Amino acid sequence: MSQVSVEKRILYKTNERQNGKVVSLFKRLVKNPFGFLGFLVILSVCIVGLLAPIIAPFNPVETDLTKKLLAPMTEGHLLGTDQLGRDILSRIIYGTRISLLIGVTTVLFAGLIGTTVGVLAGYFRGWVDVVLMRIVDVQLSFPFILLVLIINAVLGTGLKNIMLSLIVVGWVSYARVIRSEVLAIREKEYIHSCFATGVPQWEIIVKHIMPNLFTPLIVLASLQVSTFIIAEASVSFLGFGVQPPTPAWGNMLNEGKNFILSSWWLITFPGLALVITTLGINLFGDWLRDELDPEMNQNR
Amino acid sequence: MSNTLLEVKRLKKHFAINNGLFKDKSYVKAVDNVSFSVMKGETFGIVGESGCGKSTTGRTILRLNELTSGEVLFDGQDISTLSYEDMRKARRKLQMVFQDPYASLNPKKTIRQILTEPLRVHGLFTKKEREEKAAEIIEIVGLHVSHLDRYPHEFSGGQRQRIGIARAVILQPDLIIADEPVSALDVSIQSQVINLLLRLQMDFNLTYIFISHDLGVVKHITDRVAVMYLGRIVELAKTEDLYDQPMHPYTQALLSAEPIRHPDQKRDRIILKGDVPSPVSPPSGCTFHTRCVSCMEICKTEIPLLEIMEDGRSVACHLYNKM
Numbered sequence: 001m002s003q004v005s006v007e008k009r010i011l012y013k014t015n016e017r018q019n020g021k022v023v024s025l026f027k028r029l030v031k032n033p034f035g036f037l038g039f040l041v042i043l044s045v046c047i048v049g050l051l052a053p054i055i056a057p058f059n060p061v062e063t064d065l066t067k068k069l070l071a072p073m074t075e076g077h078l079l080g081t082d083q084l085g086r087d088i089l090s091r092i093i094y095g096t097r098i099s100l101l102i103g104v105t106t107v108l109f110a111g112l113i114g115t116t117v118g119v120l121a122g123y124f125r126g127w128v129d130v131v132l133m134r135i136v137d138v139q140l141s142f143p144f145i146l147l148v149l150i151i152n153a154v155l156g157t158g159l160k161n162i163m164l165s166l167i168v169v170g171w172v173s174y175a176r177v178i179r180s181e182v183l184a185i186r187e188k189e190y191i192h193s194c195f196a197t198g199v200p201q202w203e204i205i206v207k208h209i210m211p212n213l214f215t216p217l218i219v220l221a222s223l224q225v226s227t228f229i230i231a232e233a234s235v236s237f238l239g240f241g242v243q244p245p246t247p248a249w250g251n252m253l254n255e256g257k258n259f260i261l262s263s264w265w266l267i268t269f270p271g272l273a274l275v276i277t278t279l280g281i282n283l284f285g286d287w288l289r290d291e292l293d294p295e296m297n298q299n300r
Numbered sequence: 301m302s303n304t305l306l307e308v309k310r311l312k313k314h315f316a317i318n319n320g321l322f323k324d325k326s327y328v329k330a331v332d333n334v335s336f337s338v339m340k341g342e343t344f345g346i347v348g349e350s351g352c353g354k355s356t357t358g359r360t361i362l363r364l365n366e367l368t369s370g371e372v373l374f375d376g377q378d379i380s381t382l383s384y385e386d387m388r389k390a391r392r393k394l395q396m397v398f399q400d401p402y403a404s405l406n407p408k409k410t411i412r413q414i415l416t417e418p419l420r421v422h423g424l425f426t427k428k429e430r431e432e433k434a435a436e437i438i439e440i441v442g443l444h445v446s447h448l449d450r451y452p453h454e455f456s457g458g459q460r461q462r463i464g465i466a467r468a469v470i471l472q473p474d475l476i477i478a479d480e481p482v483s484a485l486d487v488s489i490q491s492q493v494i495n496l497l498l499r500l501q502m503d504f505n506l507t508y509i510f511i512s513h514d515l516g517v518v519k520h521i522t523d524r525v526a527v528m529y530l531g532r533i534v535e536l537a538k539t540e541d542l543y544d545q546p547m548h549p550y551t552q553a554l555l556s557a558e559p560i561r562h563p564d565q566k567r568d569r570i571i572l573k574g575d576v577p578s579p580v581s582p583p584s585g586c587t588f589h590t591r592c593v594s595c596m597e598i599c600k601t602e603i604p605l606l607e608i609m610e611d612g613r614s615v616a617c618h619l620y621n622k623m
Contacts, residue, residue, distance in 0.1 A: 189403035192364055196398075197418045197467065198391035201384070211408045294451035295407060 028291065035287025041280025049096035058087035060094040061245040069263045080265040082255065084245075088265060091247035092273050098159065098248040100277070102232050103225040106166040111221055113167070114174020115213065121175070122182025123205055133179070136172045144169055145234065152240040162241055166228050173224075177216050185212050214292045222285035226278035249274050304373075305507050306338040306361070306475055311370035313353075313360045317580065328579045330356040332531040334370075335606070338475070343501070343508040345522030345539065347515060347554070351576060353531040354511045355399070358477045361509075362396055363387055375474070392422045395468035399480040401460035405452035411438070411463055412448040418471045433470060440503075441466045441496060458489035462496065469500055477509045482517065494521060515558040519543050527551045530579055530587040533606055537613030547615045549592050586618065594619060 030036050048055060057076070064085035072080040072088075079088040117136070121129040139147075151165040185191060186209065194204045233250030235241035242248040244255075249270045256266030290296040313331040331353045338344045346354045360367045363380070372380045379390055395418075398404035405414060415434040419425055425433065435445045441462040452460060461481060468476050478497065482490040498521060500506060512518050518525060519539060526536040527548065535548040546552045553570040572591045577583050583590045589599040598618050606616040 189398050189400055190406040192359075193396070193398055193404045193464075193467075194406075195364055196362055196391065196396040197421065197471075198388045199417065199421045200388060203421065208406055208409075212406075293408075294410075295453045 025291070029287065032287050034283045035291075038280045038283025038285070038287065041276060042284055045096060045100065045277050045280065048093055049100050052093050052097060056087075056090040056093045058090040060086060060090040060247050062086065063245075069259070069266075071263075072265050079269045080263070082252075082266050083259060083263075086245075086247075088252075088269055091252060092249070092270055095247040095249045095252060095270065096273070098242055098246065099229045099232070099250065099274075101159075102163055102166065102248070102250075103229045103277075106163050106170055106228045107221050107224050109163075109167045110170030110224070111174050111217065114171035115178050115217065117171070117175040118178025119182050119205060119209065119213075122179040123186060123209065125183075129179070132175070136175050139168075139172050144231075145238065148235055148240065149238065152235075157240050157243065159242065162232060162235055165235070166231055169231075170224060170228065174217075174220060177220060178213060181213055181216050182209055185209050211292070215289050218285045218289045222278075222282045225281050226274060229274055229277075303340050304337045305340045305375060306509075307371075307373040308337070308357075308361060309335050309371040309373070311335070311357065311360060311372065312368040313356055313365055314368045326580050329531050329582060330579060331360060332582075334528075334531070334533055336526055336533065336536060338507060338509060340474075341501075341505065341507055342523040343510055343521055345518040345525040346509065346511045346528060347513060347518050347525060348528035349513060349554075349576065351579070352528045353579075354513075354528050355479050357528070358396070358479050358509060358511050362391070362394060362477060364396075389422070392471050393474045395471060395473040395476050397461075397464050397468050397476060397478040397481045400484050401457050401464050402484070404464055405460055407452055410449055410451055414452070414463065415448070415467055415470055418467060422471065424471075437466045437470045438463075440500075441469075442492075456489075457485050458493060461485060461489075461493050465493070465496065465500070469504060469506075472504055473506070475507045475509065477511070479511045480513070481510075483512065483514060490517070497521070515555065527554065530576065530582050532587060532616065533614075534588065534617070535613070535615050536606065541611070541613055547609075547613070547620060548617050549594055549619070550588050553593075586616075 029039060057078070064081075067075065067077075067081050067085040068083055070077050070081040070085075072078065074080070077087050077089070079092070081087055082091070117132050121132040147169055148165040151168060152161055155161045155164070191204060191208060194208055199208070229249055230253070231250070232241055232248060233254045236248070236251040236254055242251050244251065252270040253267055253274075256263075256270065259266045311331055311334045312329070314327040314329050316325045316327055318325060334353075334357055336344070346357060348354045356365065359365050361372050367380055370380065371378055374390070374394060377390075379387060379394075382390060409417075412431070412434055415437060416430040419430045419433060424430070434448060438445060438447060443459060443462055443466075447455075447459075452463070455463065461484075465481070481497070482493050485493060494517060497508070501508060508521075510518065510522055522539050524537065525539050525542050526533045527542070527550065528534070529550050535542065535546070535551045537547075542551065543555065546555050549570075553572050556568065556570045570593065574591055577587065577590055583600075585601045586592070586599040586604050589595045592599065596618060602618070604616045604618050606614045607620070608614045609620065
């Protein structure tokens with residue numbers, strides 16, 4: 001083969017890879033029904049949160065005791081009203097903002113901190129591992145609620161401090177899982193071959209170990225988004241969470257549980273919103289994981 | 301052939317075993333006092349059965365394991381004491397081909413990334429030139445340019461090993477340590493990969509350390525061979541000499557185990573008694589004395605040194621002691 005044609009082919013391939021990356025990724029997403037469904041769910045939940053003031057039919061915090069505990073589809077309240085006569089649909093729509101913010105931000109930061117710690121401990125082992133993992137152990141020996149109480153008692157309540165306390169609680173599970181994963185990957189022959197080639201250490205970590213962590217990370221993260229949204233409810237229950245009357249899915253579930261036998265709609269609809277969002281995140285996460293694993297998509 | 305490329309002096313690699321909190325640590329002497337030198341352009345073989353320390357020797361030379369003691373002189377420079385960064389730079393001249401082609405390529409990287417990475421991390425050439433080099437080398441090892449954008453799992457074992465070899469050769473190193481490069485492959489593919497290695501040696505003026513348990517392959521491609529047993533070299537000689545007339549009782553037993561091509565041909569097989577002793581507590585004196593057919597009293601107490609005989613070969617056995 002002549003030199004020129006080799007060169008042409010290389011260039012052709014390179015251009016194709018760079019220009020079409022985002023477009024072809026989206027095309028592949030559309031072809032995958034579950035992944036695309038998940039993507040649509042996440043997208044619509046985000047839009048609902050952003051456009052809350054426009055979409056919501058009622059003021060979410062306005063109480064009207066004459067209209068309390070109305071069943072769904074009565075007097076214009078599509079999903080009924082709660083014990084103080086507030087429109088449930090509007091509260092769910094507004095609650096999207098806070099719940100999504102809590103779920104996504106905490107998972108993002110907890111994941112970032114936990115992954116960093118896990119990678120360092122797993123890669124360097126020795127005393128780095130011992131020190132970092134003992135910190136994790138100390139943290140795990142505190143009950144979840146106690147830790148949240150301490151942080152909120154010291155720093156005061158508020159959305160920022162709830163998120164902070166959830167991050168503090170959440171990062172340890174990432175650290176544990178990622179550490180064990182890194183310990184296993186580090187002993188793989190292809191990592192040894194990186195050493196033999198002369199790849200710098202940080203590149204081995206960032207370019208060779210990290211890409212192999214996507215699978216456990218995505219599984220853990222899509223689980224934790226919903227866990228954290230619900231965790232906000234338990235914090236609210238203790239009076240440290242999102243303060244009433246501000247609506248959030250967590251505190252709606254929490255308040256609604258008192259009326260579960262008489263007025264089922266109080267707890268059902270916020271629960272449904274949570275389930276649908278979690279499902280969407282999981283479906284999208286599954287697709288993303290497969291997409292990042294070359295062995296899973298043969299025909300690209 | 302007179303100038304030395306690599307000189308290994310009294311190399312030791314001991315792995316610590318933790319026996320528990322209140323017990324002393326014990327050590328596996330995987331490599332114990334191994335010395336040899338490799339000439340420019342030759343193929344140096346290391347043979348021995350599983351667990352004799354041949355792979356560990358190769359990996360320790362490249363410092364994939366930190367050595368316990370000893371010296372490794374590469375081109376006159378002691379690479380055993382280099383810092384991580386200096387060693388990283390030195391690796392440009394010392395490459396390795398791994399045993400298992402299924403495990404030695406990162407499943408998340410395309411072949412293009414795998415092949416250009418060695419050049420990139422050593423700061424060689426521009427991006428475009430590196431891609432050209434990768435395209436060049438992949439054709440040299442017998443694959444096609446269109447394979448560059450595929451992932452490792454799309455290839456067969458033999459093809460993967462070609463990629464592994466291409467990754468080692470692309471830096472144009474002086475020395476390649478091949479750790480059982482064909483033992484994971486089908487017999488029909490083995491010969492292709494060996495011929496590739498031999499062709500590359502001619503084209504790129506390479507020196508090989510070829511680690512294998514396959515006596516036939518070693519006979520075919522090496523110039524000199526070291527036979528290892530329990531972490532020590534028991535015999536080191538020119539390949540023809542060693543195969544024609546093995547001197548150490550272990551080498552004799554090992555060679556008699558090699559299959560003969562003709563079914564009618566008979567050979568006196570030397571069947572060794574017992575198992576390989578544990579490397580945690582190797583036998584006193586000559587480590588082979590527990591299984592040796594011609595064991596003497598002195599063998600049980602004194603460790604035989606690797607002595608150089610008149611014809612230039614070396615044997616570590618009291619039978620040939622000059623006294």
